[in-house]
Amino acid sequence: MTFSRRKFLQGATSSLGFLAAAATLPKWLGEAKAATLTGYAGYRATVCVFLLGGNDSNNVIVPLGSTPYAQYLAARPNVGIPQGSLLPINPVGLTAGSYGLHPALTRLQALFEQERAAVLCNVGPLVLPMLKSDYTTEAVARPDNLYSHSDQQDAWASAIANPSTAALPLALVGKATGWAGRVADKIHGLNPGEYPEVTSFGGKALFAAGAVRQPMMVSSSGTLAFRQTTDANFNALQNEALSQVVGIDNDVTLEASYGGVFTTAQAFATARTTARDAAWNALPQATRDAIDALFVPPPTGSTGWSLHTQLKQVLRDLIAGAMPTASGGLGVRRQVFSVGLGGFDTHVGQRATQDALLAQLDFSLAAFHQAMDLLRAEGIFGASPPQATLFTMSDFSRTLMENSDRGTDHAWGSHALVLGDRVQGRRLYGPFPNLDLSGNAVNNLSTVDSKGRWIPTLTVDQYAYSLAYWLGLNTATERDYVFPNLAGYVASATARSFPSSARSYRIGFMLPDA
Amino acid sequence: MTRRYALALAVLASACAPEGAPPEQPDPQQLGEEAQAIEPLDTPSEENAIRFLEQATFGPRLANGATTLPLDSVERVVSVGITQSISDQFSAPRSLFDGTSASKDLGSQFFVNAVTGQDQLRQRVAFALSQVLVISQSGIPENTSTPESEPKVAMAGYLNLLSSRAFGNFRTLLDAVTKDPAMGTYLDMANNKAFNTKGEPIEPNENYARELLQLFTLGLHKLNEDGTQQLDGEGAPIPAYTEAHVQAFAHALSGWTYGGAACPTVGRSNPASYAQPMIGCDVNHDSSSQVLLRGVSTTNGAGAAQHLKEALDNIFADPNLPPFICKQLIQHLVTSNPSPAYVQRVVNVFKNNGSGVRGDLRAVVRAILEDNEARGPQPPLSLYATYGHLRPPALFITSVVRWLNVQLDTSADKDPGAKLNSWSRALGQYVPRPPSVFSYYPPNTPAPGGNGLLGPEFAILDTATVAARANFVHELLYSTAPATAGVVIDLSTVPADPDDLVLWLGRYLLHDTMSSDLQLVVYNAITDPRAGDTTRRKKLGFFLTSLSPEFQIQR
Secondary structure (H helix, E strand, C coil), X not given: CCCCHHHHHHHHHHCHHHHHCCCCCCCCCCCXXXXXXXXXXXXXXXXXXXXXXXXXXXXXXXXCCHHHHHHHHHHCCCCCCXXXXXXXXXXXXXXXXXXXXXXXXXXXXXXXXXXXXXXXXEEECCCCCXXXXXXXXXXXXXXXXXXXXXXXXXXXXXXXXXXXXXXXXXXXXXXXXXXXXXXXXXXXXXXXXXXXCEEECCCCHHHHCCCCCCCEECCCCCCCCCCCCCCHHHHHHHHHHHHHHCCCCCCCHHHHHHHHHHHXXXXXXXXXXXXXXXXXHHCCHHHHHHHHHHCCCCCCCCCCCCHHHHHHHHHHHHHHHHCCHHHCCCCCCEXXXXXXXXXXXXXXXXXXXXXXXXXXXXXXXXXXXXXXXXXXXXXXXXXXXXXXXXXXXXXXXXXXCCCCCCCCCECCCEEEEEEECXXXXXXXXXXXXXXXXXXXXXXXXXXXXXXXXXXCCEXXXXXXXXXXXXXXXXXXXXXXXXXXXXXXXHHXXXXXXXXXXXXXXXXXXXXXXX | CHHHHHHHHHHHXXXXXXXXCCCCXXXXXXXXXXXXXXXXXXXXXXXXXXXXXXXXCCCCECCCCCCCCCCCEHHHHHHHCHHHHHHHHHCCXXXXXXXXXXXXXXXXXXXXXXXXXXXXXXXXXXXXXXXXXXXXXXXXXXXXXXXXXXXXXXXXXXXXXXXXXXXXXXXXXXXXXXXXXXXXXXXXXXXXXXXXXXXXXXCCCCHHHHHHHHHXXXXXXXXXXXXXXXXXXXXXXXXXXXXHHHHHHHHHCCCEECCCCCCCCCCCCCCCCCCCCCEECHHHCCCCCCECHHHCECCCCCCHHHHHHHHHHHHHCCCCHHHHHHHHHHHHHCCCCCCHHHHHHHHHHHHCCCCCCCCEHHHHHHHHHHCCCCCCCCCCHHHCCCCCEECCHHHHHHHHHHHCCCEECCCCCCCHHHHHHHHHHHCCCCCCCCCCCCCCCCCCCECCCCCCCECHHHHHCCHHHHHHHHHHHHHHHHCCHHHHHCEECCCCCCCCCHHHHHHHHHHHHCCCXXXXXXXXXXXXXXXXXHHCCHHHHHHHHHHHHHCCHHHHEEC
């Protein structure tokens, strides 16, 4: 028997030291190495919008030239969008009106033309640069479990396309981490204090998990709070005792893991809630009203929308993060947010489903972007107002060739959207795939097979590193920790004389800092 | 029972021993021996019985004065022993799911069954199997032109299938799962044709074939019999199958459609029907020979039924299957990081139940629960730091309410099961609606900060869901909403005296392993003047203990 009242009372004296040292933070917090602040002196955030299920980006941007458009429509006579419905755009360096956006993306069309939005063409998970012949002969190892939802979501979220064979830095061995979490491991020192760099309202949880730094996960409604009774004295007693209790791990590993997550929640839930309210109220009433108005969805067609709500909550967290502590905010410098929108797995009856989802995406991204414009004008943030970049990720794109159910099936490389005041917009980055599927596409080097599944020509790693660099991930050592495959990719692309877009670590869609 | 209770009383009495008595420091060596060798299965200590019930039920409960001791009560297990308790559980009346429109949501039914059903072990094993052989109710489309709810009908049928076969043979289970219409819909086994309407060959859908191999039977990588990974000469894992295997199985399993009066014509399908198993239709089946695992070929020219049998026989005979399945069952019932020797012992039983039968789940479940690594008053000392698993949301919730002698009021206007499932959903486990075929959490998730230790349930533990754990207990104890919904807890059997309360919490919730640190914090809290009246002290003590790491990690 391990318990007796005497031993219990003995504990009362022997454990006083324990009480004094009651953990307030998990053991695995606070280990991140301090980074040096370079680049922008103000606040910066990236916001990941994960389109869950595999967004058919072949219908997001469509070439309008007569030959490629005819190829497009030949492959998808039912799922394809009529040429006259597409919203023409004028990318820098290309023939005016050579591409069109999906008809639901009216706001993004305008933002593209205003040089705020850009399209990254044919991005996907890759370990090494790959030609069609490499794929066919398997001379170059393929990413793990292509065309599988969960594996490809993980590949995008982690920027490690080959988790079964990747040579990871020692600090990452045996851990499941995402690229935002690993960025947080390295840029932790840019922020004062221990507040988590990554806050996730949805999307992929893996994206937010670091090896050292753990994210703040909150519900999509924005709430993270512990229930309380109406008796403040009792609450104080219970909360204090609870924080002691979750710090007792008895040297049992899994108990410490649980206690660590609990302590993170407890330690930061209150700070976050308080800062959100204070920072919001520090804004002028007119600004708050204007922001609220931006997120009111259109009266028709918006039933069941969730993305605008998530992005509004992101904005509330962003304001709390960027607001100086003197005004009640958290006063942090760099944050990453994650939101998710599901329903993109359009095997059947794609047009109605995807059209509605893209309308929701268009409204929500534009509302957030316009709200950032309003914040930038607020004097309370001083000479270096907050900046944010929105970017999309998705499991994969879908087959250009439609299936027999007026839908499309799982594919690979996809076109991503980026949006923000620091985006070098009105541009397409990376080569656009060849849409010609005639003759079973045997002569089309863009696709792995006759269905139109694009071999990526930009990698998730390049895309992610471009965003991470903008946040402040600067040194090669940091880069190789966060993106362990990237150096090998660039070296191989260089050695094999791939196009220049494959030979650079970053894609130039972010404006350089002055 | 009587003997054990007397023993416990003796401990309470000895707790008043004089100050001068030698300090009661347990000798780890002795404890280890006691845990692993001394305690026979037929005379378990109360601690051992409680641990058994944590592994084999939806939470230990007390008899609370019942004249006939319930099968799943601590007193009963102490009285009849582990071996007999397992036998009793095997023959307990089976809880069923009702898919008709008038019934409550299946998640609600699940929780009512879990909290009140007698067939605790069967339900527990079926729940584990449902997280290996995964279907989600969210993945079955609704047909709005019919009065019934297809997702509900289909899922109820599947959950009943799992519970009816939980103690059967794995090969039989695999056959039933493969032909189940809900699975057919969920992973596209249904209407997976090898020909189009013109009779031209087309590529069958690979979805079911892939998940059957990757998630249901073999896993991605070759395993040793003790569950550890085989590695090649360069230390890399070895794939358990190839893409060519996936395609071969997709062809071998082609041609199945929903049950109906007859098979459709070539390239066509029967309408969805969830009342009966799927049927194999040779007209849509690729009858050519396929090369399966280990170079085994299917019979050239055979029909859909014959090829399905050959395909499943081929998988069932694969050496990866026993460790892949057994380790996951151990992880769900007992511990996330079982020793290789434990896995090997259970695998041995899977391979041969003693009568030459492979895949006897009844024998496998018994082997898991009677193993020395699962039994004894506490985990083996040699595995002290690595033992246990985070209680998954559903089990955390049912365990908490069962300790509080919960009564579920299922009268007309109440739906206590839905209340329990709403909590579970907030904690990240919305039954029976896992977000994907990878279930609620995958078995290979590392524990955060765990230096490579697995912690599958940690995949759904984050700041939001951990706060939801606290908020669940808080609402249960301090709000009237649960009782209004029909979840009625009973604090009357929980002692009021602070000393007795700490003793009670340690004795039952933590099967006498409550750390002195936890005892101290709880004691100090409940004796603080701010704690308030007797009822609130009980609640506070229970709140703190149920959220402590040593309770959250079932050991």
